Amino acid sequence: MKTIIYIIQKEFKQIFRNKGMLPIIFVLPLLQLVILSNAATFEVKNIKFGYVDMDHTTTSRALIEKFNASTYFNVLTDFSSERLASSAMLKGEVDVLLEIPNYFERDLYKEKYNRLGVTINAIDGAAAGVENVYVTQIIQRFNSNLKVDLLKPSDKQVQPTRIETIPLFWYNQTLNYKTFMVPGILVLLVTMITLFLSGMNIVREKEIGTLEQINVTPIKKSQFIIGKLFPFWVIGMGLLTIGLIIAKLIFNVPMLGSLPLMYFYTSIYILVVLGIGLFISNFTDTQQQAMFIAWFFTVIFILMSGLFTPIESMPKWAQILTEFNPIKYFVEVMRMVMLKGSGFMDILPQLLKTLLYAIIMNGLAVWSYKKTT
Amino acid sequence: MSISVQHISKSYKNVKALQNISFEVKEGELFGLIGPDGAGKTTLFRILTTLLIANEGTATVAGFNVVLDYKNIRNSVGYMPGKFSLYQDLTVEENLNFFATIFGTTIAENYDLIKEIYVQIEPFKDRRAGKLSGGMKQKLALCCALIHKPKVLFLDEPTTGVDPVSRKEFWEMLKRLQQKDITILVSTPYMDEAELCDRIALIQNGEILEIDTPAEIVKHYPKKMYNVRGDNMYKLIESLKAYEHQYSVYPFGEFVHYTDHRTDFDTESLKDYLKTKGLTDITIATTQPTIEDTFMELAK
Numbered sequence: 196m197k198t199i200i201y202i203i204q205k206e207f208k209q210i211f212r213n214k215g216m217l218p219i220i221f222v223l224p225l226l227q228l229v230i231l232s233n234a235a236t237f238e239v240k241n242i243k244f245g246y247v248d249m250d251h252t253t254t255s256r257a258l259i260e261k262f263n264a265s266t267y268f269n270v271l272t273d274f275s276s277e278r279l280a281s282s283a284m285l286k287g288e289v290d291v292l293l294e295i296p297n298y299f300e301r302d303l304y305k306e307k308y309n310r311l312g313v314t315i316n317a318i319d320g321a322a323a324g325v326e327n328v329y330v331t332q333i334i335q336r337f338n339s340n341l342k343v344d345l346l347k348p349s350d351k352q353v354q355p356t357r358i359e360t361i362p363l364f365w366y367n368q369t370l371n372y373k374t375f376m377v378p379g380i381l382v383l384l385v386t387m388i389t390l391f392l393s394g395m396n397i398v399r400e401k402e403i404g405t406l407e408q409i410n411v412t413p414i415k416k417s418q419f420i421i422g423k424l425f426p427f428w429v430i431g432m433g434l435l436t437i438g439l440i441i442a443k444l445i446f447n448v449p450m451l452g453s454l455p456l457m458y459f460y461t462s463i464y465i466l467v468v469l470g471i472g473l474f475i476s477n478f479t480d481t482q483q484q485a486m487f488i489a490w491f492f493t494v495i496f497i498l499m500s501g502l503f504t505p506i507e508s509m510p511k512w513a514q515i516l517t518e519f520n521p522i523k524y525f526v527e528v529m530r531m532v533m534l535k536g537s538g539f540m541d542i543l544p545q546l547l548k549t550l551l552y553a554i555i556m557n558g559l560a561v562w563s564y565k566k567t568t
Numbered sequence: 569m570s571i572s573v574q575h576i577s578k579s580y581k582n583v584k585a586l587q588n589i590s591f592e593v594k595e596g597e598l599f600g601l602i603g604p605d606g607a608g609k610t611t612l613f614r615i616l617t618t619l620l621i622a623n624e625g626t627a628t629v630a631g632f633n634v635v636l637d638y639k640n641i642r643n644s645v646g647y648m649p650g651k652f653s654l655y656q657d658l659t660v661e662e663n664l665n666f667f668a669t670i671f672g673t674t675i676a677e678n679y680d681l682i683k684e685i686y687v688q689i690e691p692f693k694d695r696r697a698g699k700l701s702g703g704m705k706q707k708l709a710l711c712c713a714l715i716h717k718p719k720v721l722f723l724d725e726p727t728t729g730v731d732p733v734s735r736k737e738f739w740e741m742l743k744r745l746q747q748k749d750i751t752i753l754v755s756t757p758y759m760d761e762a763e764l765c766d767r768i769a770l771i772q773n774g775e776i777l778e779i780d781t782p783a784e785i786v787k788h789y790p791k792k793m794y795n796v797r798g799d800n801m802y803k804l805i806e807s808l809k810a811y812e813h814q815y816s817v818y819p820f821g822e823f824v825h826y827t828d829h830r831t832d833f834d835t836e837s838l839k840d841y842l843k844t845k846g847l848t849d850i851t852i853a854t855t856q857p858t859i860e861d862t863f864m865e866l867a868k
Binding site: 209213403404407 | 617618639642643645647649652653654656657658662665666667669670672712
């Protein structure tokens with residue numbers, strides 16, 4: 196026990212003496228949290244909107260006025276011809292193009308039916324999808340207002356019943372994306388920092404040759420590993436704490452669930468990450484190699500975690516793969532506990548899977564750590 | 569026997585690092601492994617310190633088998649790898665404390681053993697190990713290897729890259745440690761250090777060429793050795809190498825060590841030959857062969 200405590204002390208001394216490492220551990224993650232949470236947004240704003248109005252009637256102007264009134268669209272230009280509009284789209288000057296055909300108003304009143312041309316720049320597929328929804332919503336609303344005007348008294352009998360939906364967004368009523376992103380990015384930071392540090396730590400001893408000296412001492416494998424990894428467990432918990440404070444103070448993210456539950460889950464989750472880090476350490480010879488392998492896994496874990504893209508929309512095989520992704524569980528748990536106030540029983544499946552993962556990873560890591568070479 | 573090595577062989581993929589090595593080291597002996605880089609010295613050290621398992625053969629250290637009793641060996645040996653491998657970002661004292669702790673002891677407990685060495689680096693005890701000079705690092709590493717009072721001390725090329733004064737000091741320290749009943753196995757590529765050992769093993773390409781005391785080893789040299797000197801060293805070596813009766817020609821400091829094929833060799837004929845080659849100030853005198861000469865001869 197005394198040995199473990201001494202190793203832990205030694206690790207902390209080394210971490211705090213490493214002038215290059217300190218900012219990496221404490222400053223960068225917080226910068227990331229502040230920057231990413233503000234920047235990584237799914238909302239599409241300031242859409243560059245152009246239109247070709249061939250009709251020039253009150254109806255067509257009223258429609259354009261609707262777009263103008265929307266906060267999402269910046270109504271830019273009135274193109275005189277379709278050709279000009281297309282070339283502007285090609286140059287990237289407009290994202291969304293609306294074409295109002297000749298006799299739009301006349302035909303609409305006469306035939307109660309007409310077509311509008313909408314062209315969307317789909318270079319960024321995700322943004323194009325969102326833009327499409329905005330455009331459709333605006334046109335539909337305009338359409339339903341119009342219908343009332345168009346109806347003649349004689350049509351009253353055949354008026355179709357309209358079904359209107361008013362969605363309620365539970366757990367995040369205003370669909371504030373920060374509320375939803377901050378817990379996720381916090382997860383990312385805790386994972387990245389602890390994985391990189393633990394992955395590089397034992398390799399570092401290999402690189403500078405101290406591991407060879409340690410290996411001829413009577414120290415036990417378990418003592419050494421616990422002594423080496425415990426400091427990073429503490430750092431991981433520390434990062435979570437700082438991250439939660441920032442989430443509360445800067446982003447005012449709701450924290451409905453219990454804090455002890457979050458800490459309890461995180462304490463087990465970090466064990467998984469440390470196990471992966473140690474495992475990487477055992478199979479690499481230099482910090483550089485360890486870093487690359489750690490990156491490889493982090494990128495896959497992050498992209499398949501449901502943090503940026505919903506897991507439900509992934510292909511079946513990818514969904515199965517995400518079952519092996521510890522970050523997925525952490526993201527789920529953090530969002531559930533913070534936004535929904537889930538209790539112990541609600542997160543029990545994730546907790547058990549994480550615990551199992553921790554046992555397997557650490558078992559593999561300790562087994563593959565050899566004191567001989 | 570403090571160290572006993574029986575028919576040890578070790579090979580990496582295509583390289584035979586050690587081939588059928590056997591030797592024994594008595595208790596309290598200062599035993600030297602002398603050989604050039606790549607001879608297999610470090611591999612042998614790693615086997616004896618339980619870091620590596622041999623393909624064939626058995627070895628015991630302090631009475632423990634290196635494979636079966638490796639745990640006991642780790643408690644009773646001190647190992648100083650060739651590369652400085654202490655924590656550069658910890659201070660002298662912290663390094664020493666660290667190794668004392670993982671061996672389950674304290675500095676105070678075995679202070680008398682390291683005292684003589686430690687007092688020399690004590691003024692710098694709050695300095696980081698990375699900031700020490702080469703000789704100081706060496707002393708610190710030795711302290712760390714001794715802190716648990718080992719029965720056997722393994723020193724892998726401890727003086728490589730250390731200045732001549734520090735090297736001399738270092739060997740004096742080893743001599744004193746020997747008197748405290750510590751068996752020392754030391755490897756070195758420097759032949760002059762070999763003479764300071766009780767016994768030496770000459771090793772090359774993973775094979776032991778000869779094991780004996782330094783004094784006996786030089787006696788095994790089969791020829792009479794001459795110191796030859798002239799005004800132009802380069803020309804002298806060239807001329808000697810071209811001489812039809814030469815057996816060996818090696819530069820040695822300001823002299824050339826020369827041996828002749830013939831049994832009835834007389835120095836005058838060589839002198840005359842060298843004069844014809846245009847050399848002046850020629851002196852030729854008999855000399856004692858050194859371990860280096862013996863090694864060169866055996867390694868031929």
